[in-house]
Amino acid sequence: MMLIVLGNTEVSTIPGISVAGATPELTKLTPPADAEYLFYEKPKIIDVIPVTPEGHPTPAIITKAAKELADFPVIIVRGGTYLAPLVPHMHISDAVGRDFRKGKALPEAVEIIGRARIFGEQLGRLGLKEIVIGESTPGGTTTAQAVLWALGYDAKTSSASPDNPQSLKAQVIEEGFRRTGISRGDLANKPFIALEEFGDPMMASIIGISKGFGGEIVLAGGTQMLAVAALLKAMGEEMDRFMIATTKWVVNDRSSTFRETAKEVGIIFYSADLDFSRSKFKGLRDYERGYVKEGVGAGGATWLAVKKGFTAGEVAKKVDELYERLMEMGKG
Numbered sequence: 001m002m003l004i005v006l007g008n009t010e011v012s013t014i015p016g017i018s019v020a021g022a023t024p025e026l027t028k029l030t031p032p033a034d035a036e037y038l039f040y041e042k043p044k045i046i047d048v049i050p051v052t053p054e055g056h057p058t059p060a061i062i063t064k065a066a067k068e069l070a071d072f073p074v075i076i077v078r079g080g081t082y083l084a085p086l087v088p089h090m091h092i093s094d095a096v097g098r099d100f101r102k103g104k105a106l107p108e109a110v111e112i113i114g115r116a117r118i119f120g121e122q123l124g125r126l127g128l129k130e131i132v133i134g135e136s137t138p139g140g141t142t143t144a145q146a147v148l149w150a151l152g153y154d155a156k157t158s159s160a161s162p163d164n165p166q167s168l169k170a171q172v173i174e175e176g177f178r179r180t181g182i183s184r185g186d187l188a189n190k191p192f193i194a195l196e197e198f199g200d201p202m203m204a205s206i207i208g209i210s211k212g213f214g215g216e217i218v219l220a221g222g223t224q225m226l227a228v229a230a231l232l233k234a235m236g237e238e239m240d241r242f243m244i245a246t247t248k249w250v251v252n253d254r255s256s257t258f259r260e261t262a263k264e265v266g267i268i269f270y271s272a273d274l275d276f277s278r279s280k281f282k283g284l285r286d287y288e289r290g291y292v293k294e295g296v297g298a299g300g301a302t303w304l305a306v307k308k309g310f311t312a313g314e315v316a317k318k319v320d321e322l323y324e325r326l327m328e329m330g331k332g
Contacts, residue, residue, distance in 0.1 A: 001123075002072055002132045002220070002304060003209065004038070004063070004297055006031035006089075007079045007202030009097030009105070012139025016168050018160070026050075027138035032085035034060040034136040034296045035076045038067060041329065044086040049326065056283050057323060059295040062274065063134065065318035066301035070308040077119070077209075079135075080112065080201025092116050092208075097143060097200035100176040105143065106204060109196045113208035120212025131213060132245065132304060134220035134297015137202040144227035146173045146198035148261065151230050152185030155261040157223035162290030164255035173198075191234035203228050207235070216241045219267075220300020222250035222293060223258055229267045244269040246299035249287060272302035273312045274319075281323050 012018040012027040030050040033043035037060050042049055050058040067074055076089035080096055092115050095108040106112070123131060137143075141157035148155040156166060177183065180197055187194040195203060206228050210217050219225035225244050233239055244267055250258055251271045262269050276284040287293070302315050 001128055002074045002134065002297060002301065003077050004035060004074060005077045005079045005133060005135045005202050005205045006035055006081045006085065007097065007135065007137040007140065007200050007205070008081045009137065009139045009143055009200040010099040011097065011142050011172070014099070014139070014172060016165050017142055017172065018139045028082045030058070030138050031081050031136040032083050034058055035085040035089065036087055038064050038074060039087050041325065045083060054291070056286055056291045057326075059292055059298040060136070061319055061322050062298035062315065063296045063301040065322055066305040066315050069310050069314060069318055070305040072304050072308070077205060079116070079205030090119060092119065092205050093201055095201055100143070100146060100198045101172060101179060104196050106196050106199050106201060109192065109199065109204045112201055112204040113211070116205045116208025117212035120209035123209070124213045124215065128215060130216040130218065132218040132220050132297065132300040133206055133209065134300050135202045135206070135224060136296045137200055137224065140200055140202060140224045142169050142172060143198060143200045143203070144224040145169055146176055147194050147203070147227045148230055149173060149184045150182065150187040150194040150198055151191065151234055152188040153230060153261055153264060154257070155223070155226065156255065156257045158250050158253045158256040158258065158293055160292050160295070166255060188234070191231045195231055203231060207231055210237065210242075218300050218303065219244045220297035220303070221295070222246045222299070223256055223261070226258070226261050226265060229265050233265060239266045242267055245272070245303040246270070247272045247274055247294045247302070249290070249293035250299070253290070253293065270299065270303050272299045274302060274316050275313070276316060276319070279316070279320050281320065281327070284319065284323060
């Protein structure tokens with residue numbers, strides 16, 4: 001089973017921080033639109049699939065391709081978004097993460113974890129031995145980096161742009177640290193405070209689900225899932241029942257510290273060897289140039305498809321087919 005946890009944070013509306021939407025304001029709609037696209041030909045909440053400012057398609061197209069090939073069940077979880085997706089979903093919270101430069105990012109963290117834990121416990125009662133959890137959270141690499149720094153990791157998170165705005169991320173995070181009066185590593189033994197001060201509702205939801213579910217968990221995502229894993233570890237969870245499933249674009253991203261931080265956290269990872277270099281569409285070929293990279297559980301969905309006997313090449317071919325359908329719909 002695959003879960004996709006939706007989250008919003010005000011951080012995504014800071015100009016230049018996130019390209020998970022055509023404009024900073026549209027990043028508010030990206031999570032529900034991503035979820036809807038997995039089940040429909042296009043989202044309901046907006047008339048087109050989410051794209052970067054340059055027009056590169058959401059990684060939900062990869063998850064949708066793997067889902068259509070391998071036919072695994074997907075449950076949408078509203079961890080905390082501006083708007084609910086127009087598909088059946090599990091509601092945890094509608095609390096949106098705040099701009100941590102101005103105040104606590106997520107004062108509802110403990111409440112969200114408690115609700116999500118109940119959901120995780122119920123999943124465990126279904127007899128599932130393993131679940132895969134992906135996410136859609138614009139601006140989430142900045143909240144992830146803030147949490148990792150607060151916990152003491154010298155980490156750099158990835159970006160959906162080939163020009164990772166690391167200097168802007170650092171500036172925003174340092175402003176948040178000045179507000180709270182902390183330095184890097186000061187919250188190494190205070191993970192709940194790190195989450196409340198700098199996190200987002202996606203993180204809190206996945207932590208709660210993980211604590212409630214007793215089986216193995218695949219965290220389907222990139223550097224954002226490193227922050228989730230680091231928080232879980234700081235909260236006393238053993239990493240031997242967790243792994244991260246991501247894409248080669250995240251692992252090979254020289255502007256981030258994915259490999260180094262994964263080793264420091266102590267979590268193993270799978271890297272989906274997707275290749276769009278021969279795609280008919282520039283929007284997809286540009287993935288090979290560092291655009292988008294990961295999201296909406298793309299790496300984990302590919303991992304599930306591979307487990308069911310499909311190849312990463314077949315997933316990539318299906319992505320091309322889906323994109324062609326979208327182009328035809330656009331002409332209509």
